[in-house]
Amino acid sequence: MHKRDFLKMLALVLLGSTTSACDSGRDQGGMPRSQRVLVIGAGMAGLAAARELRRAGQQVLVLEARDRIGGRTWTSSKWPDLPLDLGASWIQGVEGNPITDLANQLGAKRLVTSFERTVVYNTNGQVLSKAEEAQLDGIRKQMFNTLHEAQDANADTSVRQAVAVLEQKFAGNRAALRFLNFCLSSEIEHEYAGSASRLSAHWYDSGEQFDGDDVLFAQGYTVITEYLARDVDVQLSQVVKEIQWQEPEVRVRTTNNEFVADRVVVTLPLGVLQHNDVRFVPQLPVAKRNAINKLGMGVLNKCFLRFPQAFWPEDMDWLGYVPEQHGEWTEWVSFKRATQLPILLGFNAADRGREIEGWLDEQVVADALVTLKTIFGTNIPNPIDYQITRWDADPFARGSYSYNALNSTPAMRTDLARPLAGRLFFAGEATSKDYFGTAHGAYLSGLQAASDVLSP
Ligand SMILES: Cc1cc2nc3c(=O)[nH]c(=O)nc-3n(C[C@H](O)[C@H](O)[C@H](O)COP(=O)(O)OP(=O)(O)OC[C@H]3O[C@@H](n4cnc5c(N)ncnc54)[C@H](O)[C@@H]3O)c2cc1C
Incomplete structure (x- = not known):
């Protein structure tokens, strides 16, 4: 046909309202017809x-x-030298992943980013000292242990309620509380897109994962x-x-x-x-x-900033920032190593991601620059362009995932x-x-x- x-x-054009000629059912051999x-x-x-x-x-x-x-995979061609993914970017875990098979069939060029290339900056903009790194690791472990224990409890709670014991333990220790919030934001909210106060402690991580690298599509x-x-x-x-x-x-x-x-x-x-x-x-x-x-239905939004040149460590793929306020610009991806282009991608997820959707683009960019200036100094150049997503406001998505x-x-x-x-x-x-x-x-x-x- x-x-x-x-x-x-x-x-059937509404006014015409004819009926379809093709009938369904089975042919005489019992096989389903087309x-x-x-x-x-x-x-x-x-x-x-x-x-x-x-x-x-x-x-x-x-x-x-x-x-x-x-749909929620959407490559922008606004910057001709780098197609940018405004929705899904990574094949998350290439081993056994069916998208890897499709990419292989196509011969699609892929670029690896690695969490091993991560640097984390503290609230004052300084790279974490060895002692601070150890403290952050300790708090991360306590957070996941606490969540594991919550998964054994009879009644479910939110992730935020489950870690309330840690909030009590760290009461008065603002640095520790900031680290805890940084872990909640970067490890949980950015991954699952739900707010820690809405995610189920029992089930937030119930899915499976593929092993292997995370890769981006060059095109x-x-x-x-x-x-x-x-x-x-x-x-x-x-x-x-x-x-x-x-x-x-x-x-x-x-x-x-x-x-x-x-x-x-x-x-x-x-x-x-x-x-x-x-x-x-x-x-x-x-x-x-x-x-x-x-x-x-959660929210994860992206803010791509294109600079005249890179002013951040070029051998890193991920930049973490421990903000004063929960969820503010906690994670950045640098495209410099993978693509040679001076582009940073900042994420905002969950409540914070939803909140800033209501801001003007200029406000979002200015807010991002406050964080980048805290880390890299006030002399950094202004971005020459940006691309910002608003998945919650998108009537055909109404959220990210x-x-x-x-x-x-x-x-x-x-x-x-x-x-x-x-x-x-x-x-x-x-x-x-x-x-x-x-x-x-x-x-x-x-x-x-x-x-x-x-x-x-
Ligand atoms: C910012 C962001 C980052 C992400 N990062 C990753 C990542 O790195 N790796 C990864 O694996 N996944 C990632 N994801 C998740 C991934 O993009 C989605 O899980 C996946 O694309 C969803 O596909 P889908 O077919 O279920 O839905 P969709 O892609 O949303 O498809 C549904 C389609 O239905 C259409 N539609 C909606 N309403 C109507 C209507 N009334 N009539 C007709 N059509 C309608 C929509 O326009 C859309 O095209 C990310 C998502 C976002 C938003």
């Missing part, structure tokens, strides 16, 4: 699902709200999404508003069209589901609504992933019990949904 014919078949499958969302999960289904001979159309594919993560999207039909600027999933077929209404299909794979971000931006008719079952409401909030459990991710009535399938990073919050988790969830669609 030609692409145009297929699109014509799927699209099914019409709509995939909602052209991020990692949606593209992975669409590609698999298409390879299996299904008639697949992806509906994407934005005017681009990739940006877009090489992967473009590769997945090859040969897949995607309609951009189709904002889905309603999914009617009762018998006999599924109807998907967007702001300007209506589509029918035999099956629908929903890869909407958790934040979008939480905001009820898409109406399900009939409404989703209780277990799924419960999972949507109880899992958390999901986390296990207090009162949620990993089982809720299984509830979120569970297909309904053999017609409605779910994928996306939040549905991944093992690899939530990652691009590989999203990718694997898409493959799983495709396999579920194809199961008899």
Whole structure:
């Protein structure tokens, strides 16, 4: 079937309201006929699902709200000499990671960054002394030990509540409290994107990880999404508003069209589901609504600053800063060693990340410079340009990635992933019990949904 014919078949222009000619069901040999499958969302999960289904001979159309594919993987080409990832950047742990396989198939150039190349600066801007490093290590260990103990307790608490015993222990010792907050921010909030006061102590780290280096894509993560999207039909600027999933077929209404299909794979971000931006008719079952409401959608934002030249240690990949106030510019990545370009990336996560989304760009940059001047002196040059993300305000993401909030459990991710009535399938990073919050988790969830669609 030609692409145009297929699109014509799927699209029921609202006013025209013709019905689709293609019927589903099985042929006389009992084999499933080619099914019409709509995939909602052209991020990692949606593209992975669409590609698999298409390879299996299904008639697949992806509906994407934005005017681009990739979702929370998004490579900016504003600086032509360095494509920058505003969403996912790293293959986190290359060994056994399915994104490594895709990158190998493509021959995509990768750049390694290493946590071993980290330098940490204290609140006054000085590199930590040996004694301070030892103190920080000790506090980090106490924090993780305390969290381990909290995981053995019957009742769950938030990460912040769990470490309250340490806050009491260090009461009056401001340096120790700052170190504790630095660990909470850089090791936990930046990783999981949830606030320490909202993350579940029992489950915040329930996922699995791949071993090996963390690598960036020299040409940006877009090489992967473009590769997945090859040969897949995607309609951009189709904002889905309603999914009617009762018998006999599924109807998907967007702001300007209506589509029918035999099956629908929903890869909407958790934040979008939480905001009820898409109406399900009939409404989703209780277990799924419960999972949507109880899992958390976190925030991690990036602020890239481009300088005329590097004024920081060029052999380091990561710069840590122990701020006076919790969460303020605790982590930076230097692109100098990996790319030769004088670019710093500052992160803000969780409550702090959400808060500064409301600021003007100039305020964000000025605030970042206060920290950099504390560390490197007032004579550092001003940035020549910047790029800043606001994932929480993004209506098609409504946050950066999901986390296990207090009162949620990993089982809720299984509830979120569970297909309904053999017609409605779910994928996306939040549905991944093992690899939530990652691009590989999203990718694997898409493959799983495709396999579920194809199961008899
Ligand atoms: C700042 C940041 C840094 C990250 N860093 C890393 C990293 O280094 N490594 C890593 O592995 N992961 C990282 N992640 C996480 C990773 O990007 C995500 O887990 C993954 O991309 C999610 O893919 P997805 O397909 O589940 O969702 P999405 O990519 O969000 O795809 C869902 C799609 O649905 C579309 N959509 C939304 N609403 C509608 C609607 N109403 N109608 C139609 N379409 C709609 C969206 O536009 C989107 O394209 C990061 C994320 C962020 C934000």
